[in-house]
Amino acid sequence: MSKEILAVENIELNVSVKDKEEAIRKTGQILVDKGYVEPSYIEKMLEREELTTTYMGNFVAIPHGTEDAKKAVIESGLSIVQVPEGVSFNGEIVKVLIGIAGKGDEHLEILSQIAIVCSEEENVNQIVEAKSAAEILNLFNEVN
Template identity: 45%
Template sequence: MAREVLSIGQVRIHSSRTSKEDAMREAADILEAAGAVTSAYFDAMQQREQTVSTYMGNELAIPHGTNDTKSAILDSALSVVRYDGGVDWDGEPVTFVIGIAGKGDEHLEILSQIAILFSDEDEVERLKSAQSPEELFQMLSAVNES
């Protein structure tokens, strides 16, 4: 069993709105603080975003690096930030910004779990109603069981 990709310290809730760039920076900073990525990862996220939007639908964006910036990834981890004021993601409304760092191909499994969760609108509403980072973490902790 790999170490947990999501810990309570990597889950945050903000009542305010923020810019896409600031949301991406926070996602990268959380991953860096968790020891999963180097400081180069934010630039990798920006590179990815320039080629393809990481907006996934259902108020979710999943910023992550490009394949040629794998050297910036030290370990697999997630960061989850809910912005109750929203983020304008190139014209799309985003509430959840989930940063992903995947060592090897591990991110694909994590991505699929998140995609399944967020494809269910009732689940998204449940995640939006979580009162605390702890409650949100409990709802998302299944990602650690892969």
Template identity: 50%
Template sequence: MNRTILNENNVVLNVAKETKREAIARVGRLLVQNGYVGEKYIEGMQKREESLSTYVGNGVAIPHGMPEYMRYIRKSGLVVFQYPEGIDFGDGNRAYLLIGIAGKDDEHIEILAGIALVCQEEENVLKLRQAASKEEIIEILTDGEQDD
């Protein structure tokens, strides 16, 4: 995962508590702001959440758009939001990390696989939750990879 997909402009620490809908909109707005997707992609993220929760376990949710909204992806990108108080994702699930993804073409599979590998380890998720800097988040998610 290179720094065009994940960089310091894509990480937000210590976000105040808000609803799941507000949090997903916030994630989508940063994807839009950083040029990864068009505005309409946020609608697809909300619809995805309405049809199937993007909570993946270990305190992590990965909001992303429905397949029919993939045409609004301009380039692959990843944004990370850290919520110390967590976001209620229903069914007793609380997400402390929201990782928004926009994968161009087949890159979404590669991006999801990379996130899944890191976040399957509770120790890594705890480090991400407690990270005090954007660089720490990037290092953990890229597993110390060098810039491409």
């Protein structure tokens, strides 16, 4: 039985992190804990960030693994970490981290759904100000 790509348990609110690396590790650890990826995927997320930033604008970063990290993906999944105080990604402030693990080419469809939600500043503000994981989940489900 395949899991939900995004479930309430994959969303953490009011997280405080000291830096970009801790933020990425936190985002990746949710994917590991929920069984979407092997632990090695987190290192590949950090490697990806070294190659090119995953900051997307609008206070959003989308950490994900490198191309060769695909073998560490068990099932497609998302994690969302809300950081209301923000964390610096090379000088850009990130308040919403969306971790992605895509099996095969599923990450492309997942990315497009995230892009639709996060392209609207109003939606990003709703995520940053959400008081429950369900609020965030509903926002993403409305796109489908």
